[in-house]
Structure formats: structure tokens, C-alpha cells
Amino acid sequence: MSDRPNKGELLAAAEETLRDEVLPALEGSAKYAALMVAAAIATARREIETGHDAARRTLDAYAELYGHDNVHRSGGTADERINALSRDLAHEIRAGTYDADLLGPVFGVLETQVVERLGLSNPRFLTSSGYSQPGAE
Template sequence: MSNRPHGNELLTVARRVLLDDLLPLLPTDKTYDVLMIANAMAISARELQRQGERDEHGDHAISRFYEQIGVSPAAESTEQALAAQIRSRAIAANHQGQLHALLLSLTRAKLALSNPKYLA
């Protein structure tokens, strides 16, 4: 058990100071660099928050997919193992719709961390 503030909270505060207090003091040719750093900080904060809430959504979704199509995974139910099965064409053609839905769900979960504005 760690005490607060947590890493994601520290990053959020540091990002706010960077944008609100430091950015206005810097030359305008540094604006892009500061915004890029602030974006990286926001992504990292979301990832840390998600890690704290870790529910292993992706691995569970992959396990459910294997159960639905009646296939035993070649390895554990991870994205890497699923990718290997896709590359080896181990997923039958009649399950492509379900595979597409799974991949879309996994991609949306990643976008929620890396670029939540894109989903809106």
C-alpha cells in the first residue's frame, strides 16, 4: 500500500504546472516541445491510473473470445498469443466477425489511454 499522491496524480499536477505556469514564460518556439511533453505526461498519468485499477480487461476479453469460438488457446490468453494465432491463421474464417469485434474492443481500450479525444 502506498501513500498518496500516487504517480498519476503527481504527473497530473506537474503537467498542470508545466502548461499553466512555465509555458507562458518560455519562448514561443518552445511551445510545440512543451505541448508534446505535456501530452506524454497525460498519457503516462492515464496508464498509471489504469494500472492501479488493473482488471486485465484485454486478457479476459481474449479468454472469452476463445471460449465463444470453442478454441483452446495455444498459449496463455494474451495479445501476443492472439497475434501469433492470427499470423498462423489458426482462427477459422467463420470467426472473423468475432475476431474483428475483439480487436476493435482492444483497440478502443488502448485509445482510451493514449488518445481519448479520438474516441469522442
């Protein structure tokens, strides 16, 4: 059984149709709304294409900070673990835990999260800024 077109291909087709056929016919607030929809479709498509790679890179960065066992015990799904670990790290930063050493693994975690989020929302910024990101356009 073939799953063609797949989710990513369907989103790519919808994005292309919206940008190439619908947007040129719109003006004003309707055009702005359609641009936001196209951007949301593009982000969703990149999330699907990236799969678990972005979460894996983020969890690896947390493992550098907290150790693999603590990362594994922090939640169920990768997203749940990342959310729990992010809350813990934010609390620790506010408490001053890392004031003397923000450039070590803490910086690695924060940089990884920013790069992963930009890779989904604005990959062109990453490439124009000299960051390398798997899957970045």
C-alpha cells in the first residue's frame, strides 16, 4: 500500500497553490491572512520533514547538561521530556544555579533550542546567518 502523496507532499502542494495561485489575486488584509496561513503550512511541513531529528538534538543537548538517565526519566514523549526539562532549566536559571557557568552545557541547550525553533519557523535566517542546520532551506 502506498501512502502517496504523504503528509509533507500534501502540505507542500497546498503551500505552493496558496503562494502561486491564491496570493497573487488577494490584496490588503486578505493577502496578509493568506501569507500567515502559507507560513503556518510551511512550518508544519518542515516539522513533518524533520521528524524526530530536532527533538533528538534537543534531548542530546539536555543529556550533556543533566545526563542521559535524567533526560530519559523526565517524561513520556520527546516533546513532554523537552517541556519538562525546559521548565526545570528555566527555574534553575532564575534561581541562579548557572550564574557562574552559563557558557557550558547550559549555553549548548539554549543554542540548540533556538536553532531548532528557527529551523522550523525561519530556516532562511539560519542559512543567511551562517548556521548550519540539517534540513534548512
